[in-house]
Structure formats: C-alpha cells, structure tokens
Amino acid sequence: MFRIQDYIRDIKDFPKKDIIYKDITPLLQDPSATREALKKLLELLGDQKVHKVVGIESRGFFFATLLAQELNAGFVPIRKPGKLPFNTFRENYSLEYGEDVLEIHCDAIQEGEKVLVHDDVLATGGTAAAACKLVEKMGGEIVQCNFLMDLDFLKGRDKLNPYEVVSLVTY
Ligand SMILES: O=P(O)(O)OC[C@H]1O[C@H](OP(=O)(O)OP(=O)(O)O)[C@H](O)[C@@H]1O
Numbered sequence: 790m791f792r793i794q795d796y797i798r799d800i801k802d803f804p805k806k807d808i809i810y811k812d813i814t815p816l817l818q819d820p821s822a823t824r825e826a827l828k829k830l831l832e833l834l835g836d837q838k839v840h841k842v843v844g845i846e847s848r849g850f851f852f853a854t855l856l857a858q859e860l861n862a863g864f865v866p867i868r869k870p871g872k873l874p875f876n877t878f879r880e881n882y883s884l885e886y887g888e889d890v891l892e893i894h895c896d897a898i899q900e901g902e903k904v905l906v907h908d909d910v911l912a913t914g915g916t917a918a919a920a921c922k923l924v925e926k927m928g929g930e931i932v933q934c935n936f937l938m939d940l941d942f943l944k945g946r947d948k949l950n951p952y953e954v955v956s957l958v959t960y
Pocket residue numbers: 845846847848849883884885908909910911912913914915916917945
C-alpha cells in the first residue's frame with residue numbers, strides 16, 4: 790500500500806536550528822510514488838470544476854503543474870518577489886522560519902474563475918493564506934487548498950478557515 794510518509798524524509802536543523810525540515814525529494818525521485826500522490830490529491834478534490842491551479846514557489850510548483858494537466862486547467866505560479874517578469878499583485882506574509890512576500894501576475898486569474906491552491910507543506914499557514922488573498926483580490930474563487938502534508942502542531946488550518954483544506958498526511 791502507498792504511504793506518502795515513506796517518501797518524505799526529516800532533515801534536522803534545516804534551514805535553521807530546531808526546524809525539522811520535511812524533504813519531498815525522495816517522493817519526486819520515484820515516478821510511481823509521484824503518480825500515487827497525484828492520484829490521491831485528485832481523489833480528495835473529487836469532481837469539482839477547476840479553471841486554474843495555483844502553485845506556490847518553489848516546492849508547490851511540482852505537483853501544481855501535474856494537477857493542472859490532469860484537470861485540464863491552467864497553471865499559475867505564485868512567486869517570491871522580483872521573480873515574475875510582468876505586472877504583479879503582492880502580499881506580505883510570515884512563515885515558520887522567516888518573513889517574505891508573494892507575487893502573482895496581474896492577468897493570471899479572471900473574475901469568477903475557480904481556483905485550486907496547491908503547496909507541498911502547510912505549516913503556519915501564512916504562505917497559503919497570502920496566496921488565497923491574492924487569488925481572491927483578483928476575483929478568483931478558492932475551490933480547495935491541497936497539500937502533500939500538514940504540520941498540525943503549527944495550526945496552519947486556522948489561517949485557512951474559510952476554505953476546504955486537505956492533505957495526504959498530517960504530522
Ligand atoms: O505554512 P507556512 O508556515 O507559511 O510554510 C509553508 C511554506 O514553507 C515552505 O516554503 P519555503 O518558503 O521554505 O520555500 P521553498 O518552497 O522555495 O523551499 C513550503 O514549501 C511552503 O510554501
């Protein structure tokens with residue numbers, strides 16, 4: 790039986806002391822495990838219509854592009870500041886080990902589009918909440934926020950209260 794946790798390894802004190810970093814590169818290296826994880830994310834979405842899949846830099850990009858292909862939806866990157874070449878909207882946020890800004894292209898989402906937000910890890914929820922704010926500012930409707938894993942002790946779900954939140958494994 791497929792267990793995603795068998796493909797996620799803990800790296801102690803990365804990128805800072807006292808952080809146990811959840812590394813998904815073992816999952817990405819294994820095509821059948823990647824397929825299984827993708828299948829499970831799609832099962833959790835069900836038959837909800839999606840126009841755009843938003844992936845959050847950088848680890849959110851991997852599965853967001855796969856999800857977009859499977860759903861016949863567009864892929865939209867949300868990136869760290871200064872990386873997107875066209876006009877952007879931006880949002881400040883804080884995360885488990887620092888502060889940052891996220892940006893999205895101003896023409897990436899149209900009013901009324903249904904949007905799936907994907908990232909690899911839900912930790913404090915600051916990143917995903919900022920991504921959702923950007924989407925909603927543009928008139929997008931969040932269908933679901935999905936994650937490979939969530940770190941329950943950091944209470945990220947509390948920041949995503951209005952949305953449906955799913956993940957493949959909870960730590
Ligand atoms: O729920 P939060 O506390 O906001 O944290 C979760 C975010 O932290 C990680 O990204 P990171 O900023 O480390 O960037 P990376 O994906 O480029 O490694 C992870 O991929 C999520 O995007």
